[in-house]
Amino acid sequence: MEDKAQIQEAIKVQGEVVRKLKSEKASKEQIDEEVAKLLELKARLGGGDDGKHQFVLKTPKETLTGKYGEDSKLIYDLKDQGGELLSLRYDLTVPFARYLAMNKITNIKRYHIAKVYRRDNPAMTRGRYREFYQCDFDIAGQYDAMIPDAECLKIVHEILSELELGDFRIKVNDRRILDGMFAVCGVPDDKFRTICSTVDKLDKLPWQEVRKEMVDEKGLSEEAADQIGEYVSLHGGMDLAERLLQDPRMSQSKQACAGLSDIKLLFSYLQLFQVTDKVVFDLSLARGLDYYTGVIYEAVLTQAGVAPVALASNDAQNGSEESVSVGSVAGGGRYDGLVGMFDPKNRKVPCVGVSIGIERIFSIMEQRAEAAAEKVRTTEVQVLVASAQKNLLEERLRLVTELWNAGIKAEVMYKKNPKLLSQLQLCEEMGIPLVAILGEQELKDGVVKLRVVVSREEVDVPRSDLITEIKRRTSDV
Amino acid sequence: MEDKAQIQEAIKVQGEVVRKLKSEKASKEQIDEEVAKLLELKARLGGGDDGKHQFVLKTPKETLTGKYGEDSKLIYDLKDQGGELLSLRYDLTVPFARYLAMNKITNIKRYHIAKVYRRDNPAMTRGRYREFYQCDFDIAGQYDAMIPDAECLKIVHEILSELELGDFRIKVNDRRILDGMFAVCGVPDDKFRTICSTVDKLDKLPWQEVRKEMVDEKGLSEEAADQIGEYVSLHGGMDLAERLLQDPRMSQSKQACAGLSDIKLLFSYLQLFQVTDKVVFDLSLARGLDYYTGVIYEAVLTQAGVAPVALASNDAQNGSEESVSVGSVAGGGRYDGLVGMFDPKNRKVPCVGVSIGIERIFSIMEQRAEAAAEKVRTTEVQVLVASAQKNLLEERLRLVTELWNAGIKAEVMYKKNPKLLSQLQLCEEMGIPLVAILGEQELKDGVVKLRVVVSREEVDVPRSDLITEIKRRTSDV
Numbered sequence: 029m030e031d032k033a034q035i036q037e038a039i040k041v042q043g044e045v046v047r048k049l050k051s052e053k054a055s056k057e058q059i060d061e062e063v064a065k066l067l068e069l070k071a072r073l074g075g076g077d078d079g080k081h082q083f084v085l086k087t088p089k090e091t092l093t094g095k096y097g098e099d100s101k102l103i104y105d106l107k108d109q110g111g112e113l114l115s116l117r118y119d120l121t122v123p124f125a126r127y128l129a130m131n132k133i134t135n136i137k138r139y140h141i142a143k144v145y146r147r148d149n150p151a152m153t154r155g156r157y158r159e160f161y162q163c164d165f166d167i168a169g170q171y172d173a174m175i176p177d178a179e180c181l182k183i184v185h186e187i188l189s190e191l192e193l194g195d196f197r198i199k200v201n202d203r204r205i206l207d208g209m210f211a212v213c214g215v216p217d218d219k220f221r222t223i224c225s226t227v228d229k230l231d232k233l234p235w236q237e238v239r240k241e242m243v244d245e246k247g248l249s250e251e252a253a254d255q256i257g258e259y260v261s262l263h264g265g266m267d268l269a270e271r272l273l274q275d276p277r278m279s280q281s282k283q284a285c286a287g288l289s290d291i292k293l294l295f296s297y298l299q300l301f302q303v304t305d306k307v308v309f310d311l312s313l314a315r316g317l318d319y320y321t322g323v324i325y326e327a328v329l330t331q332a333g334v335a336p337v338a339l340a341s342n343d344a345q346n347g348s349e350e351s352v353s354v355g356s357v358a359g360g361g362r363y364d365g366l367v368g369m370f371d372p373k374n375r376k377v378p379c380v381g382v383s384i385g386i387e388r389i390f391s392i393m394e395q396r397a398e399a400a401a402e403k404v405r406t407t408e409v410q411v412l413v414a415s416a417q418k419n420l421l422e423e424r425l426r427l428v429t430e431l432w433n434a435g436i437k438a439e440v441m442y443k444k445n446p447k448l449l450s451q452l453q454l455c456e457e458m459g460i461p462l463v464a465i466l467g468e469q470e471l472k473d474g475v476v477k478l479r480v481v482v483s484r485e486e487v488d489v490p491r492s493d494l495i496t497e498i499k500r501r502t503s504d505v
Numbered sequence: 506m507e508d509k510a511q512i513q514e515a516i517k518v519q520g521e522v523v524r525k526l527k528s529e530k531a532s533k534e535q536i537d538e539e540v541a542k543l544l545e546l547k548a549r550l551g552g553g554d555d556g557k558h559q560f561v562l563k564t565p566k567e568t569l570t571g572k573y574g575e576d577s578k579l580i581y582d583l584k585d586q587g588g589e590l591l592s593l594r595y596d597l598t599v600p601f602a603r604y605l606a607m608n609k610i611t612n613i614k615r616y617h618i619a620k621v622y623r624r625d626n627p628a629m630t631r632g633r634y635r636e637f638y639q640c641d642f643d644i645a646g647q648y649d650a651m652i653p654d655a656e657c658l659k660i661v662h663e664i665l666s667e668l669e670l671g672d673f674r675i676k677v678n679d680r681r682i683l684d685g686m687f688a689v690c691g692v693p694d695d696k697f698r699t700i701c702s703t704v705d706k707l708d709k710l711p712w713q714e715v716r717k718e719m720v721d722e723k724g725l726s727e728e729a730a731d732q733i734g735e736y737v738s739l740h741g742g743m744d745l746a747e748r749l750l751q752d753p754r755m756s757q758s759k760q761a762c763a764g765l766s767d768i769k770l771l772f773s774y775l776q777l778f779q780v781t782d783k784v785v786f787d788l789s790l791a792r793g794l795d796y797y798t799g800v801i802y803e804a805v806l807t808q809a810g811v812a813p814v815a816l817a818s819n820d821a822q823n824g825s826e827e828s829v830s831v832g833s834v835a836g837g838g839r840y841d842g843l844v845g846m847f848d849p850k851n852r853k854v855p856c857v858g859v860s861i862g863i864e865r866i867f868s869i870m871e872q873r874a875e876a877a878a879e880k881v882r883t884t885e886v887q888v889l890v891a892s893a894q895k896n897l898l899e900e901r902l903r904l905v906t907e908l909w910n911a912g913i914k915a916e917v918m919y920k921k922n923p924k925l926l927s928q929l930q931l932c933e934e935m936g937i938p939l940v941a942i943l944g945e946q947e948l949k950d951g952v953v954k955l956r957v958v959v960s961r962e963e964v965d966v967p968r969s970d971l972i973t974e975i976k977r978r979t980s981d982v
């Protein structure tokens with residue numbers, strides 16, 4: 029084992045190097061390189077601890093560095109504490125990859141609904157927050173090609189169908205097809221990423237403007253831009269993948285061919301999963317994040333009435349702060365290299381995942397409920413225990429205890445002597461379907477008056493039958 | 506309406522004042538006073554916006570200032586951005602109060618499970634994290650005395666009973682009884698809070714050490730300390746409250762009498778709720794937080810085998826960073842003044858709440874499952890779709906689609922040609938109860954071989970009956 033103190037000293041020095049580069053706004057590559065060294069040192073330190081390995085490593089800012097490209101400026105930093113750079117998670121994908129690497133997990137399938145933080149300028153009316161929920165599903169592990177990828181799309185299809193959000197499309201593409209396309213169209217290697225993020229704007233800008241940005245701002249040749257323009261206008265299914273495999277230009281790229289073959293395989297599985305009606309192979313789909321290595325996809329609502337919303341920071345795994353999308357509600361892709369970046373030996377764990385735009389979906393569902401003037405019940409209370417006369421608080425508390433102990437969702441008003449009318453009004457406001465009313469007569473007779481709020485129907489139920497009767501009446505509420 | 510620009514300028518200046526005081530480490534009182542002025546200014550600005558009121562106000566660091574006493578140093582600051590001080594929430598109570606004030610909500614009952622952040626020195630082995638879950642339940646509104654308070658205790662009782670964590674006690678006291686006790690024992694007014702936090706240590710230190718701290722460190726007279734010592738050794742039920750109301754010294758304090766009468770009333774409701782077996786009126790209970798105004802309570806596990814754990818930062822609404830408690834799993838109390846602190850007109854909304862120590866409870870449940878060598882199922886998968894021969898991937902995908910579409914929790918292995926043995930092993934590892942096996946013969950016969958993993962029993966089920974059969978067999982799994 030190496031000398032711990034020595035490594036700790038080296039970590040300290042290396043930490044300083046990283047901080048210095050950042051304060052000097054050094055290039056991303058240079059920072060990434062030094063961060064990698066820092067991680068390596070930390071891994072060496074952690075390695076001596078064996079069982080405690082996962083507790084020794086921290087999850088500092090370094091984890092997030094070099095994953096989000098231009099969006100890195102949106103990461104919420106926390107103050108430096110004891111020589112560590114800290115920040116809040118920017119999405120759920122990078123922390124998931126770090127978790128797999130640190131705990132040496134080589135296969136897992138999990139969902140995760142939690143908050144993420146972005147140091148963005150908030151714009152509440154456009155659904156852009158600094159703190160918001162993401163909802164991710166990922167499959168990690170070394171499996172046969174495209175089976176987990178197809179399952180992710182099946183899940184997106186199932187979620188969007190069951191939530192009844194209206195018609196939708198799931199656009200599919202592949203990072204390798206994009207890179208291959210750029211290569212055969214004559215885009216210089218070092219311009220792939222920046223041209224890719226220009227293509228990504230096609231969902232909100234017309235081709236002419238995208239072309240202008242490529243040529244005027246990014247210095248691409250007009251010829252290359254026009255060749256790209258031909259390809260990105262294409263969309264179809266398995267047939268399009270087949271055709272592009274025969275395309276004289278595209279077929280020159282091995283990368284593109286690998287991507288196209290996988291798209292074909294993917295569609296064959298999607299047919300078995302009965303979801304090809306909604307899935308489109310679309311060469312204009314170019315998700316912004318650096319970590320995708322294979323298939324990428326994005327689901328959009330296509331029905332009229334879905335207002336355009338700037339999803340940018342809230343949308344799924346889409347980190348492009350500028351993108352404005354009409355009804356984009358889910359997205360994701362394959363990221364086979366990310367876990368390896370956190371492993372000192374660079375052991376890879378292939379992953380594919382999807383992020384559901386849960387905040388966007390909630391706001392659509394809310395808008396629909398409002399438009400339909402539906403009353404959304406905010407509680408699941410089945411019965412209110414009420415009294416018809418004064419001085420019956422004790423009796424109400426006794427009865428509500430019986431109901432609670434039987435697992436019935438019940439409430440009482442927190443007043444000693446509430447009026448019967450105000451108790452009934454509370455039920456109407458909160459959508460509580462039943463009222464169990466106690467009065468002196470009922471207590472004498474050993475019954476409870478059970479009232480159905482909607483119909484105002486009332487029936488005396490023997491106290492001993494009350495629980496069964498309430499359960500019977502609420503079993504389908 | 507006032508001139509907006511003028512107010513905005515005043516806010517800017519006042520913000521500077523607050524920041525300057527903080528950087529100079531001015532007294533808490535001084536900072537609180539200036540923060541109050543700042544909030545007042547912001548409210549004036551917000552007030553002109555009416556409907557948009559809740560979107561204009563931010564929830565910056567100022568919200569958290571002056572709520573946590575000595576624990577304020579644990580608040581995670583975020584970098585200053587655009588002149589705002591920002592930090593992460595320290596608990597769920599203060600944000601809840603702010604939410605009520607900003608949205609002018611005067612009554613609500615809600616639970617909230619979410620993460621909070623504390624800039625503590627993490628000690629993973631002792632369950633002390635910087636980022637951890639809290640689970641809160643609160644009732645806000647102007648109601649008759651002690652009814653919602655009793656319901657909170659009923660809920661704690663129900664949760665701890667249903668989770669089968671072993672025997673437990675819920676200690677109850679009242680801030681007013683503590684304050685009254687300090688007054689009649691001769692504690693100077695300005696020493697109430699500091700003596701209170703010393704009393705709070707009684708659950709882990711013997712009386713002699715607590716007394717020593719009071720006298721030697723905090724300068725309390727020996728006589729006063731000894732009088733406190735008599736009271737804090739007392740515990741009982743309604744009878745004890747009754748006795749103390751007759752106590753010649755205690756009965757001199759109006760505050761204490763109000764608290765004692767409420768404890769009596771509380772116990773009468775707790776009797777109706779059938780929970781007095783576990784609730785103890787304990788004068789040594791003194792929760793650290795500044796915001797409690799009435800009843801306070803804390804639940805502790807009493808069964809042998811519950812290891813002492815430093816709960817400090819993770820425990821419920823208990824913010825005292827030094828406290829070590831044996832099995833404390835819930836706590837809370839009444840805080841009638843907190844919402845008013847966020848309202849420019851200081852309109853009060855009485856609140857009572859409880860915080861369940863969810864991380865602590867999970868770790869106890871995990872330990873128990875480990876000790877009992879129970880296998881905890883990590884998935885709810887009901888059936889694995891498997892194949893007995895090669896080249897049946899398509900058939901497996903077709904069948905799993907049928908099952909998914911029927912709402913059955915099903916999986917396939919993501920391999921083209923997995924061995925039957927490895928498919929069966931996967932079921933054993935993951936606790937999947939059923940396997941639907943496809944082979945060439947089964948496909949020919951229009952059946953599926955359904956295998957029960959535990960008994961190894963196999964039966965051929967006609968394909969058309971499979972869904973019904975699986976549902977029948979898994980309805981009680």
